[in-house]
Amino acid sequence: MERFIAGLVKDFESGKVGRREFCQTVALAAMVYGAGEAANAQATRGFEMIGINHISYSCPDYTKARNFYTSLLGMESTPGKDNGKRANLMFGPEPGKGGSFIVARTTPTDAKPSRAVVDHVCYTIANWDEQKVRGALKAKGLEVGGREGSLHVFDPFGYYVQIASAEAENAFRR
Amino acid sequence: MEGFVAHQLNAFEQGKISRRKLIKTLTAAATTAYATGGAGAAETEGLKAALVNHISYTCPNFRQAADWYSKVFNLDQIGARDKDVALPFGKRGDQPYGVTAKDVPLTHLIFRTRDLNPPPAAGEAPRPKVQAVIDHVAYTVADFDREKAKAELKSLGVENVRDGGLYSLHMTDPFGYDVQISGFANNALTDG
Numbered sequence: 001m002e003r004f005i006a007g008l009v010k011d012f013e014s015g016k017v018g019r020r021e022f023c024q025t026v027a028l029a030a031m032v033y034g035a036g037e038a039a040n041a042q043a044t045r046g047f048e049m050i051g052i053n054h055i056s057y058s059c060p061d062y063t064k065a066r067n068f069y070t071s072l073l074g075m076e077s078t079p080g081k082d083n084g085k086r087a088n089l090m091f092g093p094e095p096g097k098g099g100s101f102i103v104a105r106t107t108p109t110d111a112k113p114s115r116a117v118v119d120h121v122c123y124t125i126a127n128w129d130e131q132k133v134r135g136a137l138k139a140k141g142l143e144v145g146g147r148e149g150s151l152h153v154f155d156p157f158g159y160y161v162q163i164a165s166a167e168a169e170n171a172f173r174r
Numbered sequence: 175m176e177g178f179v180a181h182q183l184n185a186f187e188q189g190k191i192s193r194r195k196l197i198k199t200l201t202a203a204a205t206t207a208y209a210t211g212g213a214g215a216a217e218t219e220g221l222k223a224a225l226v227n228h229i230s231y232t233c234p235n236f237r238q239a240a241d242w243y244s245k246v247f248n249l250d251q252i253g254a255r256d257k258d259v260a261l262p263f264g265k266r267g268d269q270p271y272g273v274t275a276k277d278v279p280l281t282h283l284i285f286r287t288r289d290l291n292p293p294p295a296a297g298e299a300p301r302p303k304v305q306a307v308i309d310h311v312a313y314t315v316a317d318f319d320r321e322k323a324k325a326e327l328k329s330l331g332v333e334n335v336r337d338g339g340l341y342s343l344h345m346t347d348p349f350g351y352d353v354q355i356s357g358f359a360n361n362a363l364t365d366g
Binding site: 045046047048049050051052053054055056057058059060065071072073074075078081083086088089090091092093094095096097098099100101103107114115116117118119120121122123124125126127128133136137141143145154155157158159160162163164165166167169170171172174 | 226282299330
Protein backbone atom coordinates (compact mmCIF):
# COMPACT_ATOMS: atom_id res chain seq x y z
CA MET A 1 0.00 0.00 0.00
CA GLU A 2 2.78 2.34 0.98
CA ARG A 3 4.57 1.79 -2.28
CA PHE A 4 1.33 2.33 -4.17
CA ILE A 5 0.65 5.63 -2.40
CA ALA A 6 4.24 6.73 -2.95
CA GLY A 7 3.87 6.11 -6.67
CA LEU A 8 0.62 8.00 -6.70
CA VAL A 9 2.17 10.96 -4.93
CA LYS A 10 5.00 10.96 -7.41
CA ASP A 11 2.50 11.01 -10.26
CA PHE A 12 0.63 13.84 -8.60
CA GLU A 13 3.79 15.82 -8.10
CA SER A 14 4.79 15.33 -11.69
CA GLY A 15 1.34 16.34 -12.85
CA LYS A 16 0.41 12.98 -14.28
CA VAL A 17 -2.69 12.85 -12.09
CA GLY A 18 -4.81 15.70 -10.85
CA ARG A 19 -5.86 16.39 -7.28
CA ARG A 20 -9.34 15.00 -7.79
CA GLU A 21 -8.07 11.80 -9.37
CA PHE A 22 -5.44 11.46 -6.66
CA CYS A 23 -8.01 11.73 -3.89
CA GLN A 24 -10.41 9.33 -5.58
CA THR A 25 -7.67 6.77 -6.15
CA VAL A 26 -6.47 6.88 -2.56
CA ALA A 27 -10.03 6.57 -1.29
CA LEU A 28 -10.67 3.62 -3.59
CA ALA A 29 -7.43 1.96 -2.52
CA ALA A 30 -8.42 2.34 1.13
CA MET A 31 -11.82 0.81 0.45
CA VAL A 32 -10.31 -2.20 -1.36
CA TYR A 33 -7.76 -2.64 1.40
CA GLY A 34 -10.45 -2.52 4.05
CA ALA A 35 -12.55 -5.09 2.21
CA GLY A 36 -9.55 -7.38 2.00
CA GLU A 37 -8.92 -7.06 5.71
CA ALA A 38 -12.52 -7.86 6.45
CA ALA A 39 -12.37 -10.88 4.17
CA ASN A 40 -9.23 -12.09 5.88
CA ALA A 41 -10.75 -11.57 9.28
CA GLN A 42 -13.81 -13.56 8.20
CA ALA A 43 -11.67 -16.38 6.84
CA THR A 44 -9.89 -16.86 10.13
CA ARG A 45 -13.10 -17.38 12.10
CA GLY A 46 -14.34 -20.83 12.94
CA PHE A 47 -12.15 -23.88 13.38
CA GLU A 48 -9.54 -25.72 11.37
CA MET A 49 -10.78 -29.25 10.81
CA ILE A 50 -8.26 -32.04 11.37
CA GLY A 51 -10.48 -35.06 11.01
CA ILE A 52 -13.05 -37.36 12.55
CA ASN A 53 -12.34 -37.84 16.23
CA HIS A 54 -15.01 -40.46 16.84
CA ILE A 55 -18.37 -41.72 15.77
CA SER A 56 -20.88 -42.52 18.49
CA TYR A 57 -22.79 -45.64 17.51
CA SER A 58 -25.74 -46.73 19.66
CA CYS A 59 -27.33 -50.12 19.25
CA PRO A 60 -29.09 -52.85 21.25
CA ASP A 61 -25.90 -54.89 21.85
CA TYR A 62 -22.52 -53.22 21.53
CA THR A 63 -20.65 -56.53 21.60
CA LYS A 64 -22.12 -57.51 18.24
CA ALA A 65 -21.07 -54.18 16.75
CA ARG A 66 -17.63 -54.48 18.35
CA ASN A 67 -17.13 -57.94 16.93
CA PHE A 68 -18.33 -56.91 13.50
CA TYR A 69 -16.15 -53.83 13.10
CA THR A 70 -13.03 -55.40 14.59
CA SER A 71 -13.26 -58.56 12.55
CA LEU A 72 -14.37 -57.02 9.28
CA LEU A 73 -12.54 -53.70 9.15
CA GLY A 74 -9.53 -54.49 11.30
CA MET A 75 -10.46 -52.02 14.03
CA GLU A 76 -8.92 -52.57 17.44
CA SER A 77 -10.88 -52.54 20.66
CA THR A 78 -8.93 -50.20 22.92
CA PRO A 79 -7.50 -52.13 25.86
CA GLY A 80 -9.15 -51.12 29.13
CA LYS A 81 -11.98 -49.26 27.45
CA ASP A 82 -14.49 -52.08 27.15
CA ASN A 83 -16.65 -51.75 30.26
CA GLY A 84 -19.50 -54.05 29.40
CA LYS A 85 -21.62 -51.24 28.04
CA ARG A 86 -19.35 -49.70 25.43
CA ALA A 87 -16.04 -50.11 23.65
CA ASN A 88 -13.73 -47.83 21.68
CA LEU A 89 -12.85 -49.28 18.29
CA MET A 90 -9.71 -47.63 16.95
CA PHE A 91 -8.62 -47.30 13.35
CA GLY A 92 -6.37 -45.18 11.16
CA PRO A 93 -3.42 -43.23 12.59
CA GLU A 94 -2.42 -43.62 16.22
CA PRO A 95 -4.70 -42.29 18.96
CA GLY A 96 -3.96 -38.62 19.54
CA LYS A 97 -2.13 -38.37 16.22
CA GLY A 98 -5.03 -38.25 13.83
CA GLY A 99 -6.57 -41.61 14.65
CA SER A 100 -10.33 -42.13 14.84
CA PHE A 101 -12.54 -44.51 16.75
CA ILE A 102 -16.08 -45.75 16.90
CA VAL A 103 -17.69 -45.68 20.31
CA ALA A 104 -19.97 -48.70 20.17
CA ARG A 105 -22.60 -48.43 22.91
CA THR A 106 -25.51 -50.42 24.13
CA THR A 107 -28.07 -47.67 24.42
CA PRO A 108 -31.76 -47.43 23.76
CA THR A 109 -32.13 -45.80 20.37
CA ASP A 110 -35.55 -44.33 21.11
CA ALA A 111 -34.18 -40.90 22.03
CA LYS A 112 -35.88 -37.90 20.51
CA PRO A 113 -34.72 -37.96 16.91
CA SER A 114 -33.11 -34.93 15.34
CA ARG A 115 -34.24 -33.76 11.93
CA ALA A 116 -30.97 -35.01 10.48
CA VAL A 117 -29.46 -38.45 10.35
CA VAL A 118 -26.04 -39.84 9.58
CA ASP A 119 -27.32 -42.54 7.30
CA HIS A 120 -24.00 -44.15 6.53
CA VAL A 121 -20.27 -43.97 6.99
CA CYS A 122 -17.82 -44.88 4.27
CA TYR A 123 -14.35 -46.19 5.15
CA THR A 124 -11.32 -45.98 2.88
CA ILE A 125 -9.34 -49.17 2.33
CA ALA A 126 -5.78 -48.46 1.21
CA ASN A 127 -4.21 -50.65 -1.49
CA TRP A 128 -7.66 -51.50 -2.77
CA ASP A 129 -7.91 -54.92 -4.33
CA GLU A 130 -11.47 -55.53 -5.49
CA GLN A 131 -11.24 -59.29 -5.44
CA LYS A 132 -9.71 -59.38 -2.01
CA VAL A 133 -12.23 -56.95 -0.56
CA ARG A 134 -15.20 -58.79 -2.01
CA GLY A 135 -13.70 -62.03 -0.81
CA ALA A 136 -13.25 -60.77 2.73
CA LEU A 137 -16.84 -59.53 2.86
CA LYS A 138 -18.31 -62.70 1.44
CA ALA A 139 -16.21 -64.81 3.75
CA LYS A 140 -18.13 -63.21 6.59
CA GLY A 141 -21.36 -64.32 5.02
CA LEU A 142 -22.35 -60.80 4.04
CA GLU A 143 -24.45 -59.79 1.09
CA VAL A 144 -22.30 -57.38 -0.90
CA GLY A 145 -23.72 -54.55 -2.96
CA GLY A 146 -22.22 -51.59 -4.76
CA ARG A 147 -20.01 -51.01 -7.75
CA GLU A 148 -16.37 -51.30 -8.66
CA GLY A 149 -14.26 -49.59 -6.02
CA SER A 150 -17.21 -48.90 -3.73
CA LEU A 151 -18.98 -51.72 -1.95
CA HIS A 152 -21.52 -51.84 0.83
CA VAL A 153 -22.84 -54.28 3.39
CA PHE A 154 -25.19 -54.06 6.35
CA ASP A 155 -23.86 -54.51 9.87
CA PRO A 156 -25.61 -56.70 12.48
CA PHE A 157 -28.10 -53.91 13.19
CA GLY A 158 -28.97 -53.15 9.60
CA TYR A 159 -26.72 -50.10 9.45
CA TYR A 160 -25.36 -49.37 5.99
CA VAL A 161 -21.56 -49.63 5.84
CA GLN A 162 -19.70 -48.47 2.76
CA ILE A 163 -16.13 -49.44 1.93
CA ALA A 164 -14.30 -47.70 -0.88
CA SER A 165 -11.08 -47.05 -2.69
CA ALA A 166 -9.50 -43.63 -3.04
CA GLU A 167 -10.41 -43.55 -6.72
CA ALA A 168 -14.08 -44.43 -6.38
CA GLU A 169 -14.91 -42.17 -3.45
CA ASN A 170 -13.06 -38.89 -3.53
CA ALA A 171 -14.63 -35.48 -2.95
CA PHE A 172 -12.48 -33.93 -5.66
CA ARG A 173 -13.65 -36.38 -8.29
CA ARG A 174 -17.37 -35.86 -7.91
CA MET B 175 -11.68 -72.40 6.61
CA GLU B 176 -12.66 -75.40 8.68
CA GLY B 177 -13.35 -73.25 11.69
CA PHE B 178 -15.52 -70.95 9.62
CA VAL B 179 -17.50 -73.88 8.17
CA ALA B 180 -17.97 -75.34 11.65
CA HIS B 181 -19.22 -71.99 12.91
CA GLN B 182 -21.73 -71.69 10.08
CA LEU B 183 -22.85 -75.25 10.59
CA ASN B 184 -23.41 -74.67 14.29
CA ALA B 185 -25.48 -71.63 13.47
CA PHE B 186 -27.57 -73.70 11.09
CA GLU B 187 -28.03 -76.50 13.59
CA GLN B 188 -29.14 -74.03 16.21
CA GLY B 189 -31.68 -72.59 13.81
CA LYS B 190 -29.89 -69.23 13.61
CA ILE B 191 -29.54 -69.42 9.84
CA SER B 192 -31.60 -71.20 7.22
CA ARG B 193 -30.44 -74.03 5.01
CA ARG B 194 -30.48 -71.70 2.06
CA LYS B 195 -28.32 -69.17 3.93
CA LEU B 196 -25.90 -71.90 4.98
CA ILE B 197 -25.47 -73.12 1.43
CA LYS B 198 -25.08 -69.64 0.05
CA THR B 199 -22.55 -68.63 2.68
CA LEU B 200 -20.44 -71.73 2.35
CA THR B 201 -20.53 -71.56 -1.43
CA ALA B 202 -19.40 -67.95 -1.34
CA ALA B 203 -16.67 -68.70 1.17
CA ALA B 204 -15.42 -71.72 -0.75
CA THR B 205 -15.30 -69.98 -4.10
CA THR B 206 -13.76 -66.88 -2.60
CA ALA B 207 -11.11 -68.83 -0.78
CA TYR B 208 -10.16 -70.46 -4.04
CA ALA B 209 -10.16 -67.20 -5.92
CA THR B 210 -7.95 -65.46 -3.39
CA GLY B 211 -5.47 -68.26 -3.15
CA GLY B 212 -6.63 -70.20 -0.13
CA ALA B 213 -8.84 -69.90 2.89
CA GLY B 214 -5.97 -68.57 4.92
CA ALA B 215 -5.61 -65.57 2.67
CA ALA B 216 -9.20 -64.47 3.18
CA GLU B 217 -9.22 -65.12 6.89
CA THR B 218 -5.89 -63.75 7.93
CA GLU B 219 -5.34 -60.78 5.63
CA GLY B 220 -8.74 -59.21 6.21
CA LEU B 221 -9.48 -55.56 5.60
CA LYS B 222 -8.24 -52.56 7.45
CA ALA B 223 -10.08 -49.27 7.56
CA ALA B 224 -7.46 -46.60 6.91
CA LEU B 225 -9.65 -43.59 7.56
CA VAL B 226 -13.21 -42.39 7.34
CA ASN B 227 -13.77 -41.68 3.67
CA HIS B 228 -16.98 -39.75 4.17
CA ILE B 229 -19.94 -39.31 6.43
CA SER B 230 -23.32 -39.11 4.76
CA TYR B 231 -25.65 -36.66 6.48
CA THR B 232 -29.25 -36.42 5.34
CA CYS B 233 -31.58 -33.62 6.38
CA PRO B 234 -34.49 -31.54 5.08
CA ASN B 235 -32.27 -28.78 3.63
CA PHE B 236 -28.74 -29.87 2.69
CA ARG B 237 -27.67 -26.35 1.70
CA GLN B 238 -28.52 -24.96 5.12
CA ALA B 239 -26.61 -27.75 6.83
CA ALA B 240 -23.61 -27.39 4.49
CA ASP B 241 -23.49 -23.65 5.08
CA TRP B 242 -23.44 -24.17 8.83
CA TYR B 243 -20.59 -26.69 8.70
CA SER B 244 -18.70 -24.48 6.23
CA LYS B 245 -19.00 -21.55 8.60
CA VAL B 246 -18.08 -23.37 11.79
CA PHE B 247 -15.29 -25.53 10.37
CA ASN B 248 -14.03 -23.38 7.49
CA LEU B 249 -14.80 -26.07 4.94
CA ASP B 250 -15.14 -25.47 1.21
CA GLN B 251 -18.18 -26.79 -0.62
CA ILE B 252 -17.42 -28.67 -3.81
CA GLY B 253 -19.24 -30.75 -6.39
CA ALA B 254 -22.66 -29.33 -5.56
CA ARG B 255 -25.53 -31.14 -7.22
CA ASP B 256 -29.30 -30.84 -7.01
CA LYS B 257 -29.55 -32.83 -3.82
CA ASP B 258 -26.10 -32.94 -2.28
CA VAL B 259 -22.76 -31.27 -1.81
CA ALA B 260 -19.37 -32.38 -0.43
CA LEU B 261 -17.22 -30.62 2.16
CA PRO B 262 -13.67 -32.04 2.21
CA PHE B 263 -11.42 -31.55 5.22
CA GLY B 264 -8.84 -29.55 3.27
CA LYS B 265 -7.80 -28.47 -0.18
CA ARG B 266 -7.12 -30.54 -3.27
CA GLY B 267 -3.78 -32.28 -2.90
CA ASP B 268 -3.71 -32.07 0.90
CA GLN B 269 -2.77 -35.21 2.78
CA PRO B 270 -5.06 -36.38 5.60
CA TYR B 271 -3.56 -35.67 9.01
CA GLY B 272 -1.37 -38.49 10.29
CA VAL B 273 -1.75 -40.59 7.14
CA THR B 274 1.30 -41.57 5.11
CA ALA B 275 -0.35 -43.81 2.50
CA LYS B 276 -0.80 -41.94 -0.75
CA ASP B 277 -4.08 -43.56 -1.70
CA VAL B 278 -6.13 -42.35 1.25
CA PRO B 279 -8.16 -39.27 0.31
CA LEU B 280 -9.23 -36.46 2.58
CA THR B 281 -12.26 -37.27 4.68
CA HIS B 282 -15.32 -35.34 3.58
CA LEU B 283 -18.87 -34.74 4.70
CA ILE B 284 -21.69 -35.19 2.21
CA PHE B 285 -24.86 -33.28 2.92
CA ARG B 286 -27.96 -34.59 1.23
CA THR B 287 -31.67 -34.10 1.03
CA ARG B 288 -33.25 -37.37 0.00
CA ASP B 289 -35.65 -40.15 0.87
CA LEU B 290 -34.06 -42.37 3.49
CA ASN B 291 -36.32 -45.27 2.63
CA PRO B 292 -36.29 -45.53 -1.12
CA PRO B 293 -37.71 -48.63 -2.78
CA PRO B 294 -34.99 -51.19 -3.48
CA ALA B 295 -33.26 -50.93 -6.83
CA ALA B 296 -33.97 -53.61 -9.40
CA GLY B 297 -32.41 -56.87 -8.33
CA GLU B 298 -31.63 -55.67 -4.82
CA ALA B 299 -33.19 -56.98 -1.64
CA PRO B 300 -35.09 -54.52 0.59
CA ARG B 301 -32.96 -52.83 3.20
CA PRO B 302 -33.03 -54.39 6.64
CA LYS B 303 -34.65 -52.48 9.49
CA VAL B 304 -32.05 -50.21 11.05
CA GLN B 305 -31.65 -50.78 14.79
CA ALA B 306 -28.59 -48.61 15.30
CA VAL B 307 -28.04 -44.90 15.18
CA ILE B 308 -25.01 -42.65 14.99
CA ASP B 309 -26.17 -40.21 17.62
CA HIS B 310 -23.26 -37.83 17.29
CA VAL B 311 -20.05 -37.28 15.39
CA ALA B 312 -16.98 -35.78 17.04
CA TYR B 313 -14.43 -33.78 15.09
CA THR B 314 -10.82 -33.07 15.95
CA VAL B 315 -9.92 -29.42 15.39
CA ALA B 316 -6.55 -27.68 15.48
CA ASP B 317 -5.35 -25.75 18.53
CA PHE B 318 -8.38 -26.63 20.59
CA ASP B 319 -8.81 -24.58 23.74
CA ARG B 320 -12.16 -25.20 25.34
CA GLU B 321 -12.85 -21.74 26.71
CA LYS B 322 -11.71 -19.98 23.56
CA ALA B 323 -13.69 -22.43 21.46
CA LYS B 324 -16.77 -21.78 23.55
CA ALA B 325 -16.48 -18.06 22.95
CA GLU B 326 -15.85 -18.58 19.25
CA LEU B 327 -18.89 -20.80 18.88
CA LYS B 328 -21.09 -18.31 20.64
CA SER B 329 -19.82 -15.52 18.40
CA LEU B 330 -20.70 -17.67 15.42
CA GLY B 331 -24.24 -18.03 16.73
CA VAL B 332 -23.93 -21.76 17.45
CA GLU B 333 -26.62 -23.07 19.77
CA ASN B 334 -26.60 -25.28 22.84
CA VAL B 335 -22.83 -25.15 23.41
CA ARG B 336 -21.91 -27.24 26.46
CA ASP B 337 -18.97 -29.03 27.99
CA GLY B 338 -18.39 -32.66 27.08
CA GLY B 339 -16.27 -34.67 29.47
CA LEU B 340 -12.81 -33.32 30.21
CA TYR B 341 -11.63 -32.35 26.78
CA SER B 342 -14.46 -31.42 24.47
CA LEU B 343 -17.52 -29.36 23.67
CA HIS B 344 -20.88 -30.37 22.34
CA MET B 345 -23.24 -28.23 20.31
CA THR B 346 -26.33 -28.57 18.20
CA ASP B 347 -26.41 -28.01 14.46
CA PRO B 348 -29.36 -26.37 12.65
CA PHE B 349 -31.22 -29.68 12.45
CA GLY B 350 -30.81 -30.63 16.09
CA TYR B 351 -27.94 -33.01 15.43
CA ASP B 352 -25.38 -33.35 18.21
CA VAL B 353 -21.89 -32.25 17.15
CA GLN B 354 -18.80 -32.61 19.33
CA ILE B 355 -15.39 -30.97 18.92
CA SER B 356 -12.11 -31.52 20.69
CA GLY B 357 -8.39 -31.49 20.23
CA PHE B 358 -6.06 -34.49 20.19
CA ALA B 359 -6.42 -34.92 23.95
CA ASN B 360 -9.74 -36.61 23.38
CA ASN B 361 -8.90 -39.93 21.75
CA ALA B 362 -9.57 -43.65 22.03
CA LEU B 363 -7.22 -43.95 25.00
CA THR B 364 -8.80 -41.12 27.01
CA ASP B 365 -12.49 -41.22 26.04
CA GLY B 366 -14.84 -43.23 28.22
